[in-house]
Each structure stands twice: as structure tokens, then as C-alpha cells.
Amino acid sequence: MTTVAAYAAPVTKALLERTTIERREVGAHDVLIDIKFAGICHSDIHQAREGWGEAIFPMVPGHEIAGVVSEVGSGVTRFRVGDRVGVGCMVDSCRTCDNCEADLEQYCLNGATMTYNGIGRDGRPTYGGYAQKIVVDENYVVRVPDGLALDEAAPLLCAGITTYSPLRHWNAGPGRKVAVVGLGGLGHMAVKIAHAMGAEVTVLSQSLRKKDDGLKLGADHYYATADPATFERLGGTFDLIVSTVSAPLDLDAYLSLLRTDGALVNVGAPEEPVSLDLFSVIGGRRTLAGSSIGGIRETQEMLDFCAEHGIGAEIELIGAAEIDEAYERVLNSDVRYRFVIDTATI
Amino acid sequence: MTTVAAYAAPVTKALLERTTIERREVGAHDVLIDIKFAGICHSDIHQAREGWGEAIFPMVPGHEIAGVVSEVGSGVTRFRVGDRVGVGCMVDSCRTCDNCEADLEQYCLNGATMTYNGIGRDGRPTYGGYAQKIVVDENYVVRVPDGLALDEAAPLLCAGITTYSPLRHWNAGPGRKVAVVGLGGLGHMAVKIAHAMGAEVTVLSQSLRKKDDGLKLGADHYYATADPATFERLGGTFDLIVSTVSAPLDLDAYLSLLRTDGALVNVGAPEEPVSLDLFSVIGGRRTLAGSSIGGIRETQEMLDFCAEHGIGAEIELIGAAEIDEAYERVLNSDVRYRFVIDTATI
Numbered sequence: 001m002t003t004v005a006a007y008a009a010p011v012t013k014a015l016l017e018r019t020t021i022e023r024r025e026v027g028a029h030d031v032l033i034d035i036k037f038a039g040i041c042h043s044d045i046h047q048a049r050e051g052w053g054e055a056i057f058p059m060v061p062g063h064e065i066a067g068v069v070s071e072v073g074s075g076v077t078r079f080r081v082g083d084r085v086g087v088g089c090m091v092d093s094c095r096t097c098d099n100c101e102a103d104l105e106q107y108c109l110n111g112a113t114m115t116y117n118g119i120g121r122d123g124r125p126t127y128g129g130y131a132q133k134i135v136v137d138e139n140y141v142v143r144v145p146d147g148l149a150l151d152e153a154a155p156l157l158c159a160g161i162t163t164y165s166p167l168r169h170w171n172a173g174p175g176r177k178v179a180v181v182g183l184g185g186l187g188h189m190a191v192k193i194a195h196a197m198g199a200e201v202t203v204l205s206q207s208l209r210k211k212d213d214g215l216k217l218g219a220d221h222y223y224a225t226a227d228p229a230t231f232e233r234l235g236g237t238f239d240l241i242v243s244t245v246s247a248p249l250d251l252d253a254y255l256s257l258l259r260t261d262g263a264l265v266n267v268g269a270p271e272e273p274v275s276l277d278l279f280s281v282i283g284g285r286r287t288l289a290g291s292s293i294g295g296i297r298e299t300q301e302m303l304d305f306c307a308e309h310g311i312g313a314e315i316e317l318i319g320a321a322e323i324d325e326a327y328e329r330v331l332n333s334d335v336r337y338r339f340v341i342d343t344a345t346i
Numbered sequence: 347m348t349t350v351a352a353y354a355a356p357v358t359k360a361l362l363e364r365t366t367i368e369r370r371e372v373g374a375h376d377v378l379i380d381i382k383f384a385g386i387c388h389s390d391i392h393q394a395r396e397g398w399g400e401a402i403f404p405m406v407p408g409h410e411i412a413g414v415v416s417e418v419g420s421g422v423t424r425f426r427v428g429d430r431v432g433v434g435c436m437v438d439s440c441r442t443c444d445n446c447e448a449d450l451e452q453y454c455l456n457g458a459t460m461t462y463n464g465i466g467r468d469g470r471p472t473y474g475g476y477a478q479k480i481v482v483d484e485n486y487v488v489r490v491p492d493g494l495a496l497d498e499a500a501p502l503l504c505a506g507i508t509t510y511s512p513l514r515h516w517n518a519g520p521g522r523k524v525a526v527v528g529l530g531g532l533g534h535m536a537v538k539i540a541h542a543m544g545a546e547v548t549v550l551s552q553s554l555r556k557k558d559d560g561l562k563l564g565a566d567h568y569y570a571t572a573d574p575a576t577f578e579r580l581g582g583t584f585d586l587i588v589s590t591v592s593a594p595l596d597l598d599a600y601l602s603l604l605r606t607d608g609a610l611v612n613v614g615a616p617e618e619p620v621s622l623d624l625f626s627v628i629g630g631r632r633t634l635a636g637s638s639i640g641g642i643r644e645t646q647e648m649l650d651f652c653a654e655h656g657i658g659a660e661i662e663l664i665g666a667a668e669i670d671e672a673y674e675r676v677l678n679s680d681v682r683y684r685f686v687i688d689t690a691t692i
Contacts, residue, residue, distance in 0.1 A: 052625075098606075099606055104606060107606045107629070107630050107631065109582065109606075169631070236455065251622075252619075260444075260445055260450060260453045260455075263633075266624045266627060266628060267628070268624075269624050269625055269628055270624060273598075273621045273622055273623045274621070274622055274623075274624060275619045275620070275621060275622075276597075276619055276620055276621075276622050276634075277619045277620075278612045278614075278615050278616060278620060278636060279398075279615055279636070280636075281612060281634060281635050281636030282612060282613070282615055282636030282637065282638045283453070283636070283638060284453050285453065285515070285635065285636060285637050285638065286635065286636060287609075287633050287634070287635040288622075288627060288633070288634045288635070289627050289631065289632065289633040289634070290624055290625070290626075290627030290628030290629070290631065290632065291628065291631050292628045292629060292631065
């Protein structure tokens with residue numbers, strides 16, 4: 001075991017504090033990663049405050065991890081010491097079910113092992129990226145291409161893949177009209193990626209406060225959802241809407257913005273159930289769907305795509321002592337567009 | 347104008363009574379149809395009782411119409427006097443929008459003209475199939491193949507196409523596991539059609555009361571949804587679930603029965619909004635969708651498919667005087683499986 005400095009929530013809803021955790025010895029197929037940067041994802045807050053149900057404490061959040069390999073196990077073939085790598089939301093899965101075999105480990109039928117707030121295959125709790133080191137099986141590690149800075153790459157491991165995967169799956173591309181709901185950590189990545197894929201991109205945000213940013217990030221259009229006229233004007237417009245917000249959404253209103261056969265895909269997840277009029281999907285054969293991160297192969301594909309298109313996250317680099325303040329600012333939608341912890345400060 | 351005997355609801359929630367209505371003169375592109383049989387669809391009741399919103403009265407319901415052509419306009423090319431024909435839920439559409447041009451008239455962007463409780467292109471209310479005759483543009487009339495009896499064909503015009511279309515669109519067929527929720531008018535057609543398409547078919551019904559019927563209709567499996575064990579046993583099983591019920595559904599429970607990338611498609615429409623936990627679609631990248639009848643071309647394809655596979659509706663033939671009693675029995679799920687009015691009794 002190796003003792004590692006980390007930031008943890010000792011109990012639910014507590015402030016995060018500096019502590020130490022134990023990482024397992026580097027096994028034959030493991031890599032030891034010196035974490036350099038860890039993004040702060042809204043879901044870190046949901047989980048640290050048990051908004052999505054009972055959680056495991058102490059909790060070291062963080063599933064947007066970028067760092068450098070500092071040791072490899074004897075059986076590791078894909079990585080060498082010094083490689084720039086990333087780890088996202090999962091660190092293991094059963095590897096044998098239909099979904100794992102189809103590179104859809106995120107939907108592992110036996111349950112993927114989440115990077116934190118999970119139980120590892122060894123029966124011990126997993127601890128995430130708000131820490132100086134992590135040990136991960138090489139099959140759940142991806143390579144950060146040279147063109148990407150590590151700090152701007154970290155948020156790609158969740159915010160990037162979470163938006164890239166549905167954009168690919170629902171065919172964002174030339175000739176397709178894509179709306180992105182919410183211009184936060186996930187939303188700003190969705191805009192950049194959908195634009196790079198060649199889609200016509202519209203941001204649907206509560207207000208026009210971030211409009212200039214949105215257009216710079218690659219949006220073609222920007223509308224305020226607080227203005228009811230937006231819903232009248234845009235009825236029946238989009239092939240695909242990716243909702244990145246975790247506040248409860250008026251699903252019926254957003255579904256009305258879809259063309260026939262269009263899809264509203266939720267990657268944000270409100271803590272409470274939402275209301276839906278089924279006529280909203282029956283009319284126009286519309287689809288309401290969800291998507292959860294992406295598989296390991298697709299995560300690598302996303303990083304390569306981002307490197308090719310010069311896409312990193314827009315980040316605000318912080319020290320570990322500022323995590324709690326950052327959480328409050330995330331909850332107030334006051335971040336442009338992702339907080340990233342410099343783990344040297346832990 | 348031609349005066350035609352019909353059964354109508356004079357005002358909302360009233361009993362239906364015999365009356366007369368006016369049909370337009372047969373125009374150049376119209377056919378006059380002697381209606382022989384009209385199915386009773388649950389949506390007739392929803393509309394006659396304004397469960398789906400304000401309606402037009404007097405209302406002559408009926409959009410499962412089978413009859414014989416008795417007169418054709420000078421420009422009619424597709425039908426001749428004596429042809430056995432059907433009319434479904436719509437009698438016109440704009441014919442110029444993207445959807446009309448793509449044979450998706452049911453999603454006409456300018457609004458299809460519904461067979462009853464609609465306003466025709468001439469600005470007058472439309473009246474449905476609980477009547478002795480109807481005048482319809484030939485482009486919205488389909489041919490009933492010789493192999494199908496007219497009385498058993500009538501329900502295909504709504505119940506048949508409403509289930510055929512999503513089964514086709516979401517690829518029911520060999521190697522696919524399809525569940526049908528509810529074994530009523532729509533459900534029993536869904537079972538027959540999905541079975542004929544080669545899918546493995548499961549009925550999910552409240553109780554096992556109709557199990558023998560379900561298996562005879564073509565189901566491979568039959569489960570009671572009132573038994574919580576059903577939801578445990580069948581978790582993650584189906585590629586496609588077609589829900590035909592108009593009672594509010596526990597969407598989260600049904601979504602949990604889908605495999606990764608599976609779709610729950612609603613063709614039944616409850617009068618009230620339903621609750622949904624978005625995690626139910628995010629997990630397993632599941633889809634909640636809807637589907638509304640089918641286009642005219644697809645309706646003809648469905649009739650041809652049914653004739654080829656010897657599929658008619660299971661019907662209970664009634665006289666017009668029994669309509670109100672039949673409505674009550676439909677509401678009590680006491681019909682096996684579709685009431686069809688012999689319009690000679692009007």
C-alpha cells in the first residue's frame with residue numbers, strides 16, 4: 001500500500017479537508033499515475049452531498065484525472081513511465097458481459113467500478129482524483145495526445161466524453177441542427193465538439209449572459225430559455241438536443257423544439273423525477289433518451305478527436321484549498337467553464 | 347351534399363345517439379365509400395369525453411373504417427366502384443411539407459386532417475366512421491387486400507398501423523425481444539404483428555387473466571405486471587417495449603426492463619402527465635419514444651403484410667345501439683379484442 005495525500009469529504013455534506021488515503025500496490029496490469037490535474041464535475045457535488053442517494057464516506061471525489069505514468073506493472077503493455085494519461089469515471093468493469101465486449105463498459109451489466117464512491121473488484125472503496133496519485137488497471141487508462149495540455153485535458157475525461165458520446169451516437173454532423181441546453185462544464189464541451197463535428201449549433205441557456213462566450217466557443221445561435229418567445233420561435237427545429245443541466249427541465253417544452261424523429265438526450269441528471277406528457281413524444285415520433293459517459297475506446301477516440309481539432313476545456317485553475325468555494329460557485333453557475341485542481345497544492 | 351345516417355355524441359360526455367350528417371359532394375379526387383364496418387378505438391372515448399382536451403361537437407367518432415367504393419370522382423385513378431377499401435385516422439394533410447413528402451403524413455408539419463374531431467381543408471368539421479357513408483380524397487384511402495375480411499380489417503386502420511409502424515421503425519424481427527404492454531385492442535394487434543415479424547414476443551399485462559389468449563395470438567411469454575417479481579425477473583431483457591395502455595404507466599419500472607440501447611415506445615396516451623426519473627434513460631442509454639399511427643403508404647404496407655400473414659383483428663361485432671355499452675366495456679378492459687360496429691344497423 002502507498003499512502004497518498006488527498007482531499008476528502010469525511011461525511012455527507014461536509015466541507016472537504018486534507019487527509020491521506022491508501023492506494024493499492026501496483027499489480028501486474030496496473031499503472032501508477034502521478035495526478036497533475038483533477039477537474040471538478042457537478043456530479044462530485046451531487047455525490048458528496050448524497051443528492052443521488054446514499055454514498056460512501058470518507059469520499060475523495062474526482063473523475064476527471066490527468067497525469068503522468070510513474071510506474072507500470074510487469075504485465076503492462078500499453079503504457080510506459082512518463083506517458084501522459086487520463087482516467088475518467090470508471091476504473092474497472094466485468095470485462096466479460098455483452099456490453100464490456102462491445103466497448104460499452106460504462107453500461108457493464110455487472111456494474112462498472114466507478115472511480116470514486118464505488119467498490120473495487122477487491123471489495124474496497126474507490127477514491128478519486130482529488131489526490132496526488134492513483135493506481136489503475138491499464139485497460140481503464142487513456143492516452144492524452146501531445147497536442148493537449150494536461151490541465152485542459154482533465155475535464156475531457158468526464159465532460160468531454162459525456163457530450164462526445166451522445167453527439168456521435170445521435171449523428172451530430174454536417175446538415176444537422178444540434179441544440180445544447182446549458183452552457184456550463186458539460187455544455188461548453190458539447191458546443192465545441194458539436195461545432196467541430198460540423199453541426200449547426202444552438203445554445204439554449206437561461207439568459208443571454210454568456211452569449212458572447214457561446215458564440216466564441218463555436219455556437220451559431222444563442223437563445224435565452226427564460227424568454228417564452230424562444231420556445232415559439234424554435235418549435236420543430238432540432239434534430240438533436242443535448243441537455244447538460246441537472247436542474248429539472250420542462251421536458252415537454254424542450255421536446256417541442258425537436259423535428260420529427262428528433263432526440264432529446266439527457267446527460268445531466270436532476271435529483272428529482274420530472275413530469276412528462278407522453279403526447280410530447282408521440283407527436284413527431286420524438287425520442288427522449290439518456291447517455292452516460294462513454295466506453296474506454298470511445299474516450300480515447302474523443303481525446304484524439306479533441307487533439308485533432310485543438311479542443312481543450314476552458315478552465316479556471318485552483319488550489320485544493322479552494323475546492324469548497326469552487327463547489328459553491330458551480331452550484332451558482334459561476335464558473336467559466338470548469339474548475340481544475342492543481343493537485344500539487346494538495 | 348349528401349345526408350347520411352350516423353351516430354354522434356351531441357355534446358361532451360353524452361351518450362351517442364342516431365342522427366344525420368352532411369357529406370360533401372364527391373369531388374374530382376374523392377371516393378364515396380359505403381362504410382360497412384367501423385371499429386371502436388379507445389381514443390374515440392378519450393375524444394368524445396374530452397379527455398385529451400377540447401373537442402368539436404356534435405362528434406361522429408370512428409377512424410377504423412372498412413367499406414366499399416360506391417362512387418369515384420372524375421380524376422380518381424387508384425380506385426374503382428366496388429373496391430374494398432379502408433380509411434384510418436386521417437383524411438388529408440398538406441401534401442407539401444417535408445413529412446408529407448417523406449410519406450409521414452401523420453406528422454404533417456401543417457397538421458394532418460383527422461378523420462373526425464378535426465377541421466377539413468374546406469373549413470368544416472370532419473365526421474368519422476360511425477356512419478353509413480364517407481367521402482375521402484383517394485390519396486388517403488387504402489386498399490383492403492382480398493384475403494382480409496372487411497370486419498376484421500377495420501381495426502387494422504388504427505390499431506394495426508399504430509402498432510405496425512413502431513414495430514417496423516424500431517426493428518422488431520428475428521433475434522429481437524419485444525414486449526407488448528397491455529393486451530387490448532392495440533396490444534393484441536401488436537402481439538400478432540410482432541410475432542409475424544419473427545420477434546420473440548412477451549405480453550406484459552396486469553394479470554394473467556388473458557394468458558391463454560395471449561399465447562394463442564402469438565406471444566412466447568406472458569407475465570403479470572401486478573406481480574412485482576415480474577420486474578425483477580425481466581430486468582434488462584427487451585430490445586423494444588411497445589406500450590399500448592392509456593393508463594399512466596410507471597415508466598421507470600418499464601424502462602428497467604430494457605436492454606442497453608433499448609426503446610420503450612408509447613402508442614397509448616394517458617390523459618395526465620407521468621413521472622420520470624431521468625436516470626432510467628441515462629443508465630443503459632435507453633430511449634423513451636412515442637409513435638402515432640403511420641403514413642398512408644405504410645398503412646397499405648401493413649394491410650398487405652397482414653393479408654400475407656393471415657392477420658385480422660379479433661373482433662366482437664355489435665349493432666350501433668350497443669355503442670355506449672361497448673364504451674363502458676372498453677373502459678373496463680372487457681373486450682376481446684375490438685368492438686366493430688356493423689354500420690348497417692345505424
